[in-house]
Amino acid sequence: MKLIFEYLSYIAVLATLMGVSASTLIADQYKSWIAIFIILVAVAFICFQVFRISKRHMEMQHPSGFTALSSFVRYASTDGKNITYELFRHIQVKRPCLSYLEHKFTWTGSVQPKCESDLQEIGSIDSIKGEITKSVKLRFKRAKVYNDVEVIHLKMTLDDSDQKSETFIQHTVLSPVSVICFRVELLFVDSKYFGKLATLTRKETSKGHRASDEILGSYSFDANAKSYYCNITEPEPGYMYRLSWERPNI
The missing domain is CATH 2.60.40 (Immunoglobulin-like)
Known part of the structure; x- marks a missing residue:
């Protein structure tokens, strides 16, 4: 869970650096699509990391599967x-x-x-x-x-x-x-x-x-x-x- 919160904090920092806010997303369509794309990539990355870490843990606990x-x-x-x-x-x-x-x-x-x-x-x-x-x-x-x-x-x-x-x-x-x-x-x-x-x-x-x-x-x-x-x-x-x-x- 600690790693998941770390990944979420990275997304928050990235959004802050880009100046992404609700008003910006509404006012600037170009920036909103970029932000959505980055967030989707980040979410996919987090899901992959959670799956990889969980799989590794299960393999260590149960080598035979x-x-x-x-x-x-x-x-x-x-x-x-x-x-x-x-x-x-x-x-x-x-x-x-x-x-x-x-x-x-x-x-x-x-x-x-x-x-x-x-x-x-x-x-x-x-x-x-x-x-x-x-x-x-x-x-x-x-x-x-x-x-x-x-x-x-x-x-x-x-x-x-x-x-x-x-x-x-x-x-x-x-x-x-x-x-x-x-x-x-x-x-x-x-x-x-x-x-x-x-x-x-x-x-x-x-x-x-x-x-x-x-x-x-x-x-x-x-x-x-x-x-x-x-x-x-x-x-x-x-x-x-x-x-x-x-x-x-x-």
């Missing part, structure tokens, strides 16, 4: 070879306009995943230089504006026939979020696997590869539902949360 409200991550397999990975995110837009969301993920298998969405349009899957992570763009069918609320959906079909992938799901938290839900469905396992535990860890994102895992807890395998289930309420931002488990025998 949105704030996440909740996330649900599901990993399911009926045979131990073919996997369905599904992600739902409830977000609120924090940019003047947002046309797509870039989702980063880590897939350690040897076969490229197939992506689809019930709510967004899927773009290409790209590798991130210098990292093992990949990214996929989810384009909105209609561009979203500031404070719009949207549900993000991503579904991946993963071929792990060669059993080369690591057994984990993870989610990075950059800004405050109410809850993250992890669900792992291993529908092919037998009773020999029922006593196994899944481990929840987190790693500080700012430290990169130098970060060490911090164990947050362990979760029992639900023999009736043949699944692990983990709820993380109000996770601390700046960490990557991971749920990992032992690979069952096929």
Whole structure:
């Protein structure tokens, strides 16, 4: 607001120097058109500066362009070879306009995943230089504006026939979020696997590869539902949360 008042004071000074007054504008048509033009240019300049400063502030507060409200991550397999990975995110837009969301993920298998969405349009899957992570763009069918609320959906079909992938799901938290839900469905396992535990860890994102895992807890395998289930309420931002488990025998 301080900058806005400064810009307004510049206009007042400029008008004073030109000797612009109500009587002058009425008496001298030529001067009035010049004054109107200068004022319109000044107003447009102020609007542009307000937009630029607001946009910069929003980008600093929300680098991704949105704030996440909740996330649900599901990993399911009926045979131990073919996997369905599904992600739902409830977000609120924090940019003047947002046309797509870039989702980063880590897939350690040897076969490229197939992506689809019930709510967004899927773009290409790209590798991130210098990292093992990949990214996929989810384009909105209609561009979203500031404070719009949207549900993000991503579904991946993963071929792990060669059993080369690591057994984990993870989610990075950059800004405050109410809850993250992890669900792992291993529908092919037998009773020999029922006593196994899944481990929840987190790693500080700012430290990169130098970060060490911090164990947050362990979760029992639900023999009736043949699944692990983990709820993380109000996770601390700046960490990557991971749920990992032992690979069952096929």
